[in-house]
Amino acid sequence: MCSPLCLEALYGRASRRDFVKKSLMAATAVACGARAASGAAVATPAAQQPRTFTTVLDLTHALYEGFPTFDGSKWFTMEKKFTFAKDKLNINTWTVVEHIGTHMDAPFHFTADGHSVDEIPITDFVVPLAVVDISQRAQDNPDTALTPDDIKRWEATNGPLPEGCCVMMNSGWHRILASPKFSGRDDAGRNHTPGFHAETAHLLLTERNVKGIGVDTLSLDPGLKGVGGAFPVHYEWLGSGRWGVENVANLDALPAKGATLVLGGPKVRGGTGGPSRVIALV
């Protein structure tokens, strides 16, 4: 017997330079047939199937000093190094804490030795996009989460999640970047922002073939789940070797199904994530 969960366990133990274990995992998946391949880390290369687009959309917020962060810290600064007035060219120096702006999370962000941003295959960054809209519910309840029922409702309308896709939560938060509601920090320092329910991450890991998940909020986890370091979705999702993307913009411009996501993540050796250009091809 070989379930997606056993592959998961293998993958979770594989160090990012341990090619022997990874090869073993891949071989095991092939030996175990289609069910394993559709449910776990060894995915159909979706980008190898012909994809067509006519429209390009930017899903990226501009980054600036003071961009909201999970704990209110200043995680991006910029200084002028050369100026046109003085030097006849402009160059700036940035200081960047990796998880700022519209940015990705690599497995290494929440693992001892998972893939860093530079180690993720480029085919995992160009994938079908499924947008799950919970914005109406979230408007009244910032502590809501994207549940397994939301996935099932999406599939009832749109058919099964595309193989190797990214599941993106549209909570409406991308519309309110400038508002204090974006971080939703209360007097006790807890954030009130929507995210993925832990059960949803588990469903997508074990019963679907999904490359990444994305949110238009500060965290893959609902804000309240990040307090005290619980982060159940971060630990399980990134721990499985998959990526996430946060603070995504412009989601109302997307169809629920049919777009292709291009995650232009940074290629920094050993990076745990970082500001990304997120593009949709529709």
Place this chain on the structure above:
Amino acid sequence: MCSPLCLEALYGRASRRDFVKKSLMAATAVACGARAASGAAVATPAAQQPRTFTTVLDLTHALYEGFPTFDGSKWFTMEKKFTFAKDKLNINTWTVVEHIGTHMDAPFHFTADGHSVDEIPITDFVVPLAVVDISQRAQDNPDTALTPDDIKRWEATNGPLPEGCCVMMNSGWHRILASPKFSGRDDAGRNHTPGFHAETAHLLLTERNVKGIGVDTLSLDPGLKGVGGAFPVHYEWLGSGRWGVENVANLDALPAKGATLVLGGPKVRGGTGGPSRVIALV
């Protein structure tokens, strides 16, 4: 009369927040008809035409401390801010001088008030790709340049440059990142690396419709043209409102014609350029 050059002059004077002038330029281009539109800053939105791909290629070198720079300075450093061993998650802090690694140049890099990275329309970042291979000549002469004749030779084989494309120089330098030959710095501090000839940039500006140019070397200009701040291609090309991309990787994997470039540039407010994820869809 309205030539591409007159549009160019208008565009060159337009400040990046001077929407009146830009609107005037666009209106002028429309009034002047197809020739102006195909030759200058107001381009056909190439990404609006259906494009199909089956393969995804990464054209990005991984970035690391010590990545070669134009003058040998260290322009990227990374420090651990949180570690899994101590904090149960990993986050790094980067210090980035914008023009490091595989990176883009925005018009603002070599102008007083041109577009910064965040102000370039996303449709300009997803464009047809024309790869001009001068690697055989460059192997014997690192001071060679991509000339107008190289463009005409490419067109004789492949047909006219695609509307709104990126013209990419393959000098073979992407194969030798780890070699001292990559910067080609001599004892007098001059770099010996291939780039675009100034006459080629001028041809592409005035007689073709090209969104961006790219190189697999440290500079759009040949190394020797950068000494003392001459940079003729940087000044004319970026001065016209177009972008460039440098230190591009993996060019031998590309066809001369038919790929689509996705320039995943940083979206930093006021940024002059920066590390980018450069992807080809083939």
